[in-house]
Amino acid sequence: EVQLVESGGGLGQPGRSLRLSCAASGFNFDEYGMHWVRQAPGKGLEWVSGITWNSGSIGYADSVKGRFTISRDNGKDSLYLQMNSLKSEDTALYYCAKRVANGWGLDHWGQGILVTVSS
Amino acid sequence: QSALTQPRSVSGSPGQSVTISCTGTSSDVGGYNSVSWYQQHPGKAPKFMIYDVNKRPSGVPDRFSGSKSGNAASLTISGLQAEDEAVYYCCSFAGSYTLIFGGGTKLTVL
Numbered sequence: 001e002v003q004l005v006e007s008g009g010g011l012g013q014p015g016r017s018l019r020l021s022c023a024a025s026g027f028n029f030d031e032y033g034m035h036w037v038r039q040a041p042g043k044g045l046e047w048v049s050g051i052t053w054n055s056g057s058i059g060y061a062d063s064v065k066g067r068f069t070i071s072r073d074n075g076k077d078s079l080y081l082q083m084n085s086l087k088s089e090d091t092a093l094y095y096c097a098k099r100v101a102n103g104w105g106l107d108h109w110g111q112g113i114l115v116t117v118s119s
Numbered sequence: 120q121s122a123l124t125q126p127r128s129v130s131g132s133p134g135q136s137v138t139i140s141c142t143g144t145s146s147d148v149g150g151y152n153s154v155s156w157y158q159q160h161p162g163k164a165p166k167f168m169i170y171d172v173n174k175r176p177s178g179v180p181d182r183f184s185g186s187k188s189g190n191a192a193s194l195t196i197s198g199l200q201a202e203d204e205a206v207y208y209c210c211s212f213a214g215s216y217t218l219i220f221g222g223g224t225k226l227t228v229l
Contacts, residue, residue: 037165044122045157045223051216060217062120095164100176103170103171104154105169105176105210106157107167107170109165112164
C-alpha cells in the first residue's frame with residue numbers, strides 16, 4: 001500500500017525558513033516523479049513544485065520560485081521542500097503527491113501538513 | 120501561471136448527469152493531452168479520478184469520464200449519486216515540469 005507521510009510543518013515567522021519532509025513507502029520511490037501541492041485555508045489546490053525520479057527536471061510555481069527548493073533522497077525514500085523567505089500567503093496545508101506511472105496525474109496523496117506563517 | 124477556469128458550482132439530481140468545464144490556454148490544456156481531475160471531500164486529501172484527459176485509474180467508477188477540445192477540458196459524471204457531492208479540481212501539465220490547477224467546482228447533489 002502506497003503511503004506518503006508529511007512532516008516538518010508548524011509555525012514559521014515571516015522571512016524565516018521551514019523544511020518539509022515526505023516519507024514514502026509501498027512503492028519504488030526512485031521510479032516516480034513527486035510533487036508538492038498546497039491548499040490555503042478555505043481555498044483551492046495550488047501546485048507548488050515537482051521533481052522527476054532522478055532530479056533531472058524540477059519545476060516551481062511562480063509564487064514560490066526563488067524561495068522554495070524541492071529535493072529528494074532516493075536512498076531514504078524521501079522528498080523535501082525547503083521553504084525560505086516565508087510569507088503570510090504561504091500559510092496552507094501542504095500535500096506530498098506521487099505522479100502516476102506513464103502519464104500526467106497525481107495518483108497518491110499524503111494527508112497534508114499544516115504550515116502557518118505568522119509573527 | 121493563471122489558474123485554469125472552472126465554474127464555481129454545479130448541481131444535479133440523483134441519476135442525472137453533470138459536466139464540469141475547465142478552460143485554459145494553448146500553453147497548458149490546449150498544448151498537452153495531460154489533464155487530470157481530482158475529487159475532494161471536506162477535510163480529506165484529494166482523490167485521483169482521471170488522468171491524461173480521459174484515462175480512469177483502477178477503482179474509479181466508469182460513471183466518471185473526461186474529454187478535451189482545444190483549450191477546454193471537461194469532466195462528466197453520469198448517474199449522479201449522493202457521495203459524488205464534493206469539490207472537483209482540474210489540473211494540466213503546463214510545460215517545463217510544471218502543473219496548474221483550476222479553482223475548483225463545488226458539485227451539489229440535490
